[in-house]
Amino acid sequence: MFPEEVLEHVFSFLTSHxxxxxxxxxxxxxxxxxxxxxxxxxxxxxxxVNPKVIIKRFPEVKGVELKGKPHFADFNLVPEGWGGFxxxxxxxxxxxxxxxxxxxxxxxVVSDECLEIVAKSFSKFRVLVLESCDxxxxxxxxxxxxxxxxxxxxDLRECEVEELSGHWLSHxxxxxTSLEVLNIACLGSEVSFSALExxxxxxxxxxxxxxxxxxxxxxxxxxxxxxxxxxxFGTGSYSAEIRSDVYSSLKDxxxxxxxxxxxxxxxxxxxAYLPVVHSVCSQLTSLNLSYASTQSPELTKIRxxxxxxxxxxxxxxxxxxxxxxxxxVVFPSEPFVGDAEVQLTEQGLVSVSQGCSKLxxxxxxxxxMSNSALISISKNRPNLTCxxxxxxxxxxxxxxxxxxxxxxxxxxxxxxxxxTRLSMxxxxxxxxxxxxxxxxxxLDMLSIAFAGDSDLGLHHVLSGCDSLRKLExxxxxxxDKALLANASKLEKMRSLWMSSCLVSFGACKLLGxxxxxxxxxxxxxRENLNSLPEYAPVE
Amino acid sequence: MTPPLLDGEGGGTxxxxxxTSASTMESVFQQSPGLxxxxxxxxxxxxxxxxxxxxxxxxxxxxxxxxxxxxxRLGLPGSQSPVRDSDVxxxxxxCLDEKPLFPLVPSKDGICSGxxxxxxSGNKRGFSDTIGEGNWMFGSSxxxxxxxxxxxxGKFVSNASVSGKILPGTQPAMINDAASKVSPQEQTHVTYGxxxxxxxxxxxxxxxxxxVGWPPVRSFRKNILATNAKNNDEVDGKPGPAALFxxxxxxxxxxxxxxxxxxxxxxxxLSSALEKMFSCFTIGQCGSQGASGRESLSExxxxxLLHGSEYVLTYEDKDGDWMLVGDVPWDMFIGxxxxxxxxxxxDAIGLAPRAMEKSKNRN
Numbered sequence: 097m098f099p100e101e102v103l104e105h106v107f108s109f110l111t112s113h114x115x116x117x118x119x120x121x122x123x124x125x126x127x128x129x130x131x132x133x134x135x136x137x138x139x140x141x142x143x144x145v146n147p148k149v150i151i152k153r154f155p156e157v158k159g160v161e162l163k164g165k166p167h168f169a170d171f172n173l174v175p176e177g178w179g180g181f182x183x184x185x186x187x188x189x190x191x192x193x194x195x196x197x198x199x200x201x202x203x204x205v206v207s208d209e210c211l212e213i214v215a216k217s218f219s220k221f222r223v224l225v226l227e228s229c230d231x232x233x234x235x236x237x238x239x240x241x242x243x244x245x246x247x248x249x250x251d252l253r254e255c256e257v258e259e260l261s262g263h264w265l266s267h268x269x270x271x272x273t274s275l276e277v278l279n280i281a282c283l284g285s286e287v288s289f290s291a292l293e294x295x296x297x298x299x300x301x302x303x304x305x306x307x308x309x310x311x312x313x314x315x316x317x318x319x320x321x322x323x324x325x326x327x328x329f330g331t332g333s334y335s336a337e338i339r340s341d342v343y344s345s346l347k348d349x350x351x352x353x354x355x356x357x358x359x360x361x362x363x364x365x366x367x368a369y370l371p372v373v374h375s376v377c378s379q380l381t382s383l384n385l386s387y388a389s390t391q392s393p394e395l396t397k398i399r400x401x402x403x404x405x406x407x408x409x410x411x412x413x414x415x416x417x418x419x420x421x422x423x424x425v426v427f428p429s430e431p432f433v434g435d436a437e438v439q440l441t442e443q444g445l446v447s448v449s450q451g452c453s454k455l456x457x458x459x460x461x462x463x464x465m466s467n468s469a470l471i472s473i474s475k476n477r478p479n480l481t482c483x484x485x486x487x488x489x490x491x492x493x494x495x496x497x498x499x500x501x502x503x504x505x506x507x508x509x510x511x512x513x514x515x516t517r518l519s520m521x522x523x524x525x526x527x528x529x530x531x532x533x534x535x536x537x538x539l540d541m542l543s544i545a546f547a548g549d550s551d552l553g554l555h556h557v558l559s560g561c562d563s564l565r566k567l568e569x570x571x572x573x574x575x576d577k578a579l580l581a582n583a584s585k586l587e588k589m590r591s592l593w594m595s596s597c598l599v600s601f602g603a604c605k606l607l608g609x610x611x612x613x614x615x616x617x618x619x620x621x622r623e624n625l626n627s628l629p630e631y632a633p634v635e
Numbered sequence: 636m637t638p639p640l641l642d643g644e645g646g647g648t649x650x651x652x653x654x655t656s657a658s659t660m661e662s663v664f665q666q667s668p669g670l671x672x673x674x675x676x677x678x679x680x681x682x683x684x685x686x687x688x689x690x691x692x693x694x695x696x697x698x699x700x701x702x703x704x705x706x707x708r709l710g711l712p713g714s715q716s717p718v719r720d721s722d723v724x725x726x727x728x729x730c731l732d733e734k735p736l737f738p739l740v741p742s743k744d745g746i747c748s749g750x751x752x753x754x755x756s757g758n759k760r761g762f763s764d765t766i767g768e769g770n771w772m773f774g775s776s777x778x779x780x781x782x783x784x785x786x787x788x789g790k791f792v793s794n795a796s797v798s799g800k801i802l803p804g805t806q807p808a809m810i811n812d813a814a815s816k817v818s819p820q821e822q823t824h825v826t827y828g829x830x831x832x833x834x835x836x837x838x839x840x841x842x843x844x845x846x847v848g849w850p851p852v853r854s855f856r857k858n859i860l861a862t863n864a865k866n867n868d869e870v871d872g873k874p875g876p877a878a879l880f881x882x883x884x885x886x887x888x889x890x891x892x893x894x895x896x897x898x899x900x901x902x903x904x905l906s907s908a909l910e911k912m913f914s915c916f917t918i919g920q921c922g923s924q925g926a927s928g929r930e931s932l933s934e935x936x937x938x939x940l941l942h943g944s945e946y947v948l949t950y951e952d953k954d955g956d957w958m959l960v961g962d963v964p965w966d967m968f969i970g971x972x973x974x975x976x977x978x979x980x981x982d983a984i985g986l987a988p989r990a991m992e993k994s995k996n997r998n
Contacts, residue, residue, distance in 0.1 A: 168848065171851045432898065
């Protein structure tokens with residue numbers, strides 16, 4: 097047995113939460129040691145545990161990460177007011193963790209009162225990351241700005257903020273110089289530009305700056321000149337009259353950013369201004385053009401996010417030029433129009449899978465797919481870890497053979513042995529779930545919609561996928577049998593979401609009774625048997 | 636492959652009792668013998684099952700209201716969780732004694748025929764119901780109860796090829812009780828395709844009917860893209876489709892919803908969709924009049940219906956005033972509507988005259 101100091105030192109190298117959790121299971125001594133030196137806590141489901149329990153177990157925590165609503169809340173499937181309130185946590189943290197430095201929240205409801213408590217309770221507070229959160233206004237942001245003297249990160253990722261005024265930025269005192277990350281891209285209304293400019297000018301450590309759409313292109317060079325050390329930059333609206341002075345000053349400003357690795361923003365692109373970015377292209381690792389409906393991505397990068405306006409031809413170019421591409425995201429420009437005018441098909445993805453040998457992660461929206469394409473992709477890229485395919489019309493079959501896409505997805509799970517995340521679409525029968533249960537042994541998260549024929553499908557997944565922790569299902573004919581037959585599996589998972597399936601209220605009740613370790617929740621907006629989402633987190 | 640479901644998979648001695656209880660529970664919901672999971676798409680069976688199931692559900696729910704409250708759930712110490720607890724009573728008591736206004740089989744209330752665009756189900760009905768309403772795939776409903784190919788009523792979106800978008804061949808196979816694998820019926824496809832092409836040739840492609848939350852694109856992205864498209868298209872001189880999401884709330888209901896106003900072209904469609912979303916909301920006999928659904932509901936007719944019902948649909952306009960829905964032409968309405976609210980009729984009495992005055996002033 098090692099002395100405590102040695103153990104503690106060894107543990108300090110463990111940063112992954114799963115490692116730390118494993119370590120604390122070894123023996124009582126290790127549990128005690130580990131809990132005293134854990135600095136960061138991750139709670140993947142805020143309803144899985146009580147904040148008081150966390151504070152009692154981990155007294156020395158400096159950073160907390162919490163997730164609230166289920167993933168499908170992003171797509172309007174979770175009613176508003178469902179939950180995910182961070183208030184009770186913040187109240188406890190204010191009492192139990194006075195030295196708290198970092199709070200990271202995803203899909204949680206954060207009120208202005210919460211933000212005020214955060215701002216006033218933690219004198220060493222440094223990092224606030226709110227991802228897909230809502231419930232607060234610019235007043236809450238003003239509290240943070242006024243009181244967090246040591247703030248380094250203010251990162252609002254895709255939040256819904258009630259925008260009462262753009263002057264919250266001015267609440268950062270003149271003496272405040274520690275800012276490293278500022279992401280306000282999700283704000284719709286204007287922030288005070290002069291306050292922004294002065295803030296940027298007095299933040300020598302600023303590494304990430306993501307502006308919102310209201311910052312005009314003409315003002316970009318001013319900001320960039322003040323922050324040539326930026327690593328991650330998000331433009332505002334990228335559109336302006338074509339003027340040579342604007343063009344050249346922007347070009348110079350970009351060229352002076354020697355450390356720039358990531359670009360995003362690009363709302364309302366005026367294509368003539370895109371070439372100013374070319375000077376930094378070769379050093380970029382991430383490029384997000386998902387708000388720009390243009391077609392020009394001859395840029396080398398590792399992570400590319402675009403709209404389907406890039407079309408198959410654009411993706412073909414990507415496959416030839418972006419040899420280091422790791423992640424490809426293609427969003428639909430017109431998701432609700434049945435007939436697409438953009439020429440983006442399965443071909444684009446196949447090309448990229450052929451040409452980009454490092455490709456690991458795909459999120460792809462398209463309107464047609466074939467089994468043969470999926471098979472090709474799986475054979476080209478057995479190193480895929482995340483494959484999310486959304487064929488825009490539900491239950492669409494292989495467009496060549498009119499068969500279900502079972503075999504294609506089956507090939508994906510069979511060949512891509514390291515696959516941890518999979519989202520499927522198109523016409524799928526129970527057979528695809530048989531393939532998944534048989535082969536997808538490393539699968540951590542699975543999203544299913546409008547698929548399957550019977551409980552057998554769900555049973556294959558629950559009984560076969562050994563690593564499965566997150567499962568979300570909508571509009572599938574899965575009922576009680578498979579769920580109840582695999583109840584013990586649910587305890588090993590983080591969450592299960594089922595909506596518009598065939599789960600009965602009785603089965604949910606039963607599950608809740610028989611499996612006390614599970615939280616079984618029925619969200620009932622109408623009196624309808626078939627409207628039973630169920631969110632089953634585990635301790 | 637015989638289903639191993641009932642062989643105690645999942646481990647533990649509790650399983651046998653779980654299975655028994657499950658089937659007992661199932662019988663509470665009176666599933667007819669012919670209706671197994673695999674046959675759930677058999678629409679002909681739906682009507683009798685569902686109406687009884689719904690009433691059965693009411694009974695169970697009534698008894699179980701308290702049970703839910705005591706169910707093992709993490710009670711949040713904060714003050715912001717009461718909504719979650721009270722909604723059990725609120726939502727249920729409001730709806731408990733209401734008969735379902737939109738029974739689950741479309742043919743029963745006549746919505747299926749006609750030019751009414753089937754909009755995305757804001758509720759969580761079973762898969763069969765959404766198929767039955769014939770939304771996204773076919774653009775309109777009208778599937779025969781034996782599940783065979785339906786007539787497509789001109790809203791079908793097609794680029795004149797059979798590829799990918801036509802599923803009748805596969806659908807009957809899915810409906811089949813037998814465990815046969817899904818296989819397209821080629822001949823059906825060809826003829827079906829032909830008829831579809833004819834139908835679509837004479838009708839311009841319409842925006843698809845929407846299913847809630849599909850495709851899985853986040854709402855802020857939907858709006859942004861739409862605005863982009865609109866801006867770009869306007870430059871090119873083409874009209875662009877822009878999504879217009881507004882929140883819909885209802886007095887007494889704890890949950891808000893969002894709807895895309897541009898996915899409807901008339902008040903009737905909007906009210907039908909909202910009716911589906913908020914089952915306790917009555918907009919009169921709008922739905923059951925659907926036999927004559929071919930004629931679109933005029934604004935004045937809507938106003939009359941509204942006055943006759945318990946709930947009225949109101950909206951907040953750009954000036955911040957609350958107006959009755961239905962007073963102004965549709966295009967003017969979507970141009971000025973910021974959010975919707977389903978109010979009790981008694982609360983909305985003062986609105987009508989103002990709304991009419993206001994539109995007069997505008998005109």
